[in-house]
Amino acid sequence: MARMEHKMPDWKKELNDLQKSAKTPEEAAATQAFAAAIGPYLDKPELLRTLLGKIQRYLGADEVNVVGPNFSAPGFSAKSVDDLKKQLPHDVEVHRVE
Amino acid sequence: MVQDTASQVDMQPLVVADTDCGAVFAIDGLKFESNSVIDLDLPQGWFSKKLLSSPGPLISDFVTHEEHFAYGSYGIHVSQDDRLTFMHPDSLSGSQILGSFIDCRFGSPTLKTRVEVLFRPSMYRRLNIPRGVAHTFDGLERIVTRDEPVWHSSPDNSDWNVDNDLISVDRSLPLAQFPVVQPNLYRMNDELHCFQSRLSQELLKTPKSYLARYPITIAGERRFVTFKAKEWGDAEEAEVFSLLDVELPSGIKFFRSRYALTGPRSWTVVPNTDACVADVMLLPSGIPSCKVVHYRTRMWYTALSSEGSELTIRTLDCRRDSPQFNVPTTVVTFCDPRVSIMIEHGVAYSFSCREPVLLRAEQEVFAGTNEPRSDLPLFGADTTFVEGDVAPMGIEVPTLQCPSTVVRLLASNEILAVRSQASQIDGQNGAQNA
Numbered sequence: 001m002a003r004m005e006h007k008m009p010d011w012k013k014e015l016n017d018l019q020k021s022a023k024t025p026e027e028a029a030a031t032q033a034f035a036a037a038i039g040p041y042l043d044k045p046e047l048l049r050t051l052l053g054k055i056q057r058y059l060g061a062d063e064v065n066v067v068g069p070n071f072s073a074p075g076f077s078a079k080s081v082d083d084l085k086k087q088l089p090h091d092v093e094v095h096r097v098e
Numbered sequence: 099m100v101q102d103t104a105s106q107v108d109m110q111p112l113v114v115a116d117t118d119c120g121a122v123f124a125i126d127g128l129k130f131e132s133n134s135v136i137d138l139d140l141p142q143g144w145f146s147k148k149l150l151s152s153p154g155p156l157i158s159d160f161v162t163h164e165e166h167f168a169y170g171s172y173g174i175h176v177s178q179d180d181r182l183t184f185m186h187p188d189s190l191s192g193s194q195i196l197g198s199f200i201d202c203r204f205g206s207p208t209l210k211t212r213v214e215v216l217f218r219p220s221m222y223r224r225l226n227i228p229r230g231v232a233h234t235f236d237g238l239e240r241i242v243t244r245d246e247p248v249w250h251s252s253p254d255n256s257d258w259n260v261d262n263d264l265i266s267v268d269r270s271l272p273l274a275q276f277p278v279v280q281p282n283l284y285r286m287n288d289e290l291h292c293f294q295s296r297l298s299q300e301l302l303k304t305p306k307s308y309l310a311r312y313p314i315t316i317a318g319e320r321r322f323v324t325f326k327a328k329e330w331g332d333a334e335e336a337e338v339f340s341l342l343d344v345e346l347p348s349g350i351k352f353f354r355s356r357y358a359l360t361g362p363r364s365w366t367v368v369p370n371t372d373a374c375v376a377d378v379m380l381l382p383s384g385i386p387s388c389k390v391v392h393y394r395t396r397m398w399y400t401a402l403s404s405e406g407s408e409l410t411i412r413t414l415d416c417r418r419d420s421p422q423f424n425v426p427t428t429v430v431t432f433c434d435p436r437v438s439i440m441i442e443h444g445v446a447y448s449f450s451c452r453e454p455v456l457l458r459a460e461q462e463v464f465a466g467t468n469e470p471r472s473d474l475p476l477f478g479a480d481t482t483f484v485e486g487d488v489a490p491m492g493i494e495v496p497t498l499q500c501p502s503t504v505v506r507l508l509a510s511n512e513i514l515a516v517r518s519q520a521s522q523i524d525g526q527n528g529a530q531n532a
Contacts, residue, residue, distance in 0.1 A: 011297060018289055030284035033251035034294075037260040049306050050358045051298040052368070053180075053247065053263030054161065055173030055234065056308045057361035059327045077315040084316065084323065091328045095309050098259065098322040 012042050059092045111196060111214035119223040123215065125201045126208045127228035133183060134516045135222050141483060143386030143450065145457075149221045149378035150513050151246065152181060155291035156375040156506055158246045160402050160458060162435050163238040164363040171310065172232040174202055174265040176258040177282045180227040181246040184219040184238075187380065187403045187454035194218055195237040200273065203230035204280050212273060221378065230281035232267055242402045242456050244378060249291060250282035258282055259311060262324060266310045277313060292502070295374040302356035302368055305436075307331060330359045334436075341437045347427035349415050349445035355400055355438045367435050370398045371460045373505035378402070381455045389484045391416050391446035393474045393493055398440050398460040399449070401433035409433050410450045414484060417444035418492025426487040444495040446484040463505055466496035478508050 015035050022028035041048045078084040085094055114121045119132040134150040151158060184195055197215045201208045219241055227233050229250060252258065257265065257279045267276055286294070309324040316323075342352050357365040369376060379399075389412060401409060411429040415422045431437070433455055441447050443464055449457070463477065474496065475482065484490060 009296070011293075014293060018293060021289070022287070026284050027287045029253075030251045030286045031290055033253045033282075033284060034260070034286055034290060036253060037251060037258065038297075041261065045301075048261050048297075048301050050301060050308060050366075051261055051294055052159070052308065052358055052366060053173075053175040053178035054308050054358070054360050054366050055169055055171065055264065055266070056310055056327075056359075057164075057167055057364055058170035059310055059325055077318060080317060081323075084314065088325070093326050093328055095324040095326040097316070098324075 011045075015039075015042070109212065109214055111216040114215055114217040116218050116220060121215075123199070123213045124208060125199055125211050125213050125231055126206060127226065128199055128213060128231060129226050130223045131226060133222055133224050134513055134520070136516060141387050143382065143384045143448070144390070145379040146382050147221065147380040149183070149244075150516060151375055151377070151509060152224060153513060153517075154181075154246065154248055155288045156246075156509055157291050157295045157369070158244050158374075158376050159369070160367045160400075160435065161243040161245065161360060162365050162367070162402060162405070163241050163243070164361055165239050167239050167361060167364055168236070169234045169269070171266040171268055172198070172200065172234045174232045174267065174277070174279055175229045175263045176255065176265065176279055177229060177249050177251060177260070177263045179229050179248040179250070180233070181224045181248065182227065183221055183224045183244040183246075184217075185221045185242045185244065185378070185403075185456055186219045186240065187456045191219065193237055193239075193241065195235055195241065197225070197233065197235050199227065200232040200276055201230070202232050202276055202279050203228070204278050206230070209278065210273060210276065221380070228281070230279050232276060234269060240403070249286045249294060251284055251286055252280070252282040255280055255282055259322065262309055262311050264309075264311045265322075266312045292372075292374050295369060296372060298368050299356045299370070302358060305331060305334060305357050305359060307359040308366065327362075330362045338436050341432065341434055344429065344431060346429060347413055347415065347425070348420050348422040349417065349442040350411065350413060350429065350447075351440045352431070353438045353440060355436050357436060365435050367400060367402070367458070369460065370400075370438050371462055371502065371505070373461070373502035373509075375460070375506055375509045377459045379457045379459050381449055381451060381457055383451060383453050385450045386448040388486075389414055389446035389448045391482050391484050392443050392480045393482065394443055394464050394477060394480045394496055396440065396443050396462040396464065398438050398462075400435055400438045400458040401455055402435050402458055403456040404433040404451060404453050405435070407433045407451055407453055407455070409455065411439065412448045412450070413441075414446040414487055414489055415444070416446055416484070416489040416491075416493055417442075417495055419494065420444075423492060424489045442495075444493055446489070461505055463500045463508065464496040465498045465500055467498060471496070477504075478511065
C-alpha cells in the first residue's frame with residue numbers, strides 16, 4: 001500500500017534555495033560543498049542508493065569477510081576490475097568502482 | 099601488552115558501568131553522553147518510557163540486528179558523526195556489547211589510538227563517535243540502535259562518497275595499516291540535514307541493500323570499490339506484502355517503511371515524515387486498560403524490536419464524520435520494522451504485545467480553519483485517554499496539516515523543557531549534597 005504522497009519536491013530547486021539562504025560562512029561552505037557532491041546525482045537520481053553512512057553485516061553467506069585482508073591490505077593490487085571480480089564468491093558482486 | 103593488530107584480543111576492554119552516561123575515552127571526541135528519557139506515568143499497560151531526540155539536527159534512523167549478526171569490518175564515516183543509542187526492549191537483558199575504535203583522522207592528536215569498550219545497552223545514554231574514527235561492534239544481536247547523525251561536507255574530498263558514507267576496513271588488518279582519512283570540515287545546517295534525510299526517504303521507497311566500500315589498489319591505482327551482497331532481500335516482497343495485506347478499520351493504514359538492508363534480515367529504517375524527527379516509546383507487555391486519542395496529531399508507529407511477535411491494535415473511531423464512528427475494532431499484526439502503522443488523528447487506539455516492544459513514534463500535526471478551538475487540546479498536549487468502547491464525543495478533526503517546521507519546533511521545545519527540568523533537579527541535588 002502506498003504511503004501518503006505529497007507533491008514530488010524539485011530537489012534541485014530546493015537545494016538551490018538552501019544555498020541562497022545560508023546564514024553564516026560555514027553554512028555557506030557546507031551547503032556549497034554538499035551541493036557540489038550531490039549535484040551530479042540529482043541529474044541522474046537513479047545512481048543514488050541510500051544517502052546513508054552505515055556498516056553492513058558480513059557480505060557473504062558463510063560469515064567470512066569475503067572482501068577481507070586479501071583486498072584491504074596495502075600490499076594487495078588487483079590487475080584489473082575483472083581480476084577482482086573473479087576472486088569474489090558467487091553471492092557478492094562489484095557494484096561500482098570510483 | 100597491546101599488539102598492533104586490530105583484531106587482537108590481548109587488550110583488555112574498558113568496562114563502562116550501566117549507570118555511567120558520561121564516560122570519556124582516549125580517542126579525542128569518543129564519549130558517552132546522557133539522553134533525555136521521560137518515565138511516563140500513564141494508565142496501566144501504556145508506554146512506560148519515552149526517549150526524546152538529542153539536541154541537534156533531530157534526524158534519526160534505526161538499525162535492527164538479526165540473530166547471529168556480526169560485522170566483518172570496521173567502518174569509517176567521512177561526513178557523519180555518529181550518535182548511537184543501543185537499546186533492548188527488555189531492560190533486564192544481560193547482553194553486553196563490545197565496541198572497538200581506531201582513530202584514523204588525519205591530524206588528530208590521538209591518531210591510531212585504539213580503544214575497546216564493553217557496555218550494556220541503555221536508552222539513557224548515547225555513544226558519540228566522531229567522523230574519521232573507525233568502529234565496529236560485537237554483541238549486537240537483537241539490539242536496536244538509534245543513530246542521530248550529524249553530517250559534514252567538504253569540497254573535493256576523495257575519501258567522501260555522499261551516497262555511501264563508508265570506508266570499510268577488514269577487522270584483521272594490522273593497526274599500522276589502517277587508512278588515514280580526511281574527515282569533512284563543515285557542519286551542514288539543520289535544513290540541509292532535513293533535505294538529505296528526505297531525499298534518502300525518497301530513495302528508499304524501494305528498499306536496497308547497503309554496500310560495503312573498500313579502498314583497493316587496482317593496477318597500481320588506489321580506487322574505492324563498492325560491493326553488494328546479491329541475495330539479501332530475496333524474500334522481501336512476499337514477506338512485506340503479507341504484512342501489508344490486512345483488512346483495516348477506517349483511520350488506520352499500514353505502509354512499507356523506508357529502509358536499507360544492512361544484513362539479510364537487518365534493516366536501517368529512515369524517517370517516514372518530512373519532519374524527520376521521532377521519539378522511541380517503550381511498550382511494556384500486557385493489555386492497556388484504556389485507549390488514547392490525539393485530536394490534532396496523526397501518529398506513525400514502527401515496531402523496531404520483538405520481530406515476529408504478535409501486536410494487537412484496538413481502535414475506536416472518535417471522528418463524528420467517519421463511517422465507522424464509535425465502532426470498536428481489533429487488528430492483529432506482527433512486530434516488524436519494515437511496516438509502519440499510521441493512525442489518523444481522532445482515532446483512539448491501544449497496542450498490546452506479550453513482550454516489551456520498542457516503537458518509533460513520528461507525528462504530523464493538524465490545525466483547524468477556525469482556530470483557536472476550545473474543543474481541542476493545545477498543541478504539545480494532545481493526548482486524551484478513552485475508557486471503554488464508547489467515544490467521548492464526536493469530534494470534527496482539524497484538516498490543515500502544519501508544516502514540518504511546526505513538528506520540529508514542538509520537538510525542540512519538549513527537549514529543552516526536559517533538559518531544563520533535569521538541570522534544575524541536578525542543581526537541587528548538588529545543593530543538598532553540598
